[in-house]
């Protein structure tokens with residue numbers, strides 16, 4: 001049997017996605033700031049778009065790295081999320097998401113947090129499937145690629161340690 005043809009690689013820019021949402025009363029916690037779960041849900045959704053853009057397959061979240069909320073986001077702020085694929089393994093990929101909050105009355109923007117999520121492409125039997133490699137082009141993309149490779153190494157080390165008990 002002839003070997004499976006290699007999937008063509010894709011550029012980071014092809015996976016890039018940006019989304020924004022104005023924070024409304026239904027997004028509030030009891031203190032009147034934005035509820036953290038709202039941001040977590042947005043993070044997962046924008047990351048999913050980048051994962052599906054890169055693979056053009058169904059993708060599921062397999063892991064979310066630590067998320068720190070360093071400062072509150074206020075009602076009325078526009079939350080802007082930018083995502084792209086940082087690194088690709090065989091069936092999984094790391095997506096980086098940068099979150100900014102814009103005070104619409106002044107135009108001032110704050111970088112409120114960044115997060116890394118790992119997605120896996122799954123086939124019709126819900127099993128992991130091979131995905132295209134990623135080609136970083138710019139200096140920033142190459143820096144993110146290297147950092148993501150190191151994070152992946154640490155994640156898998158932790159996963160294996162957990163499995164060993």
Ligand SMILES: CC(C)(COP(=O)(O)OP(=O)(O)OC[C@H]1O[C@@H](n2cnc3c(N)ncnc32)[C@H](O)[C@@H]1OP(=O)(O)O)[C@@H](O)C(=O)NCCC(=O)NCCS
Nearest residue numbers: 060061062063089090091092093118120126127128155159
């Ligand atoms: C995604 C899923 C199919 C993977 O199954 P699995 O048996 O763990 O598969 P594998 O061990 O072959 O791992 C598949 C890939 O995920 C990566 N992976 C698995 N667990 C991981 C973790 N905790 N962190 C980072 N990567 C992980 C593996 O490294 C591998 O990547 P690679 O092919 O690029 O090397 C399975 O875990 C699943 O169905 N999870 C539920 C997903 C879901 O429903 N998400 C929504 C949350 S409600």
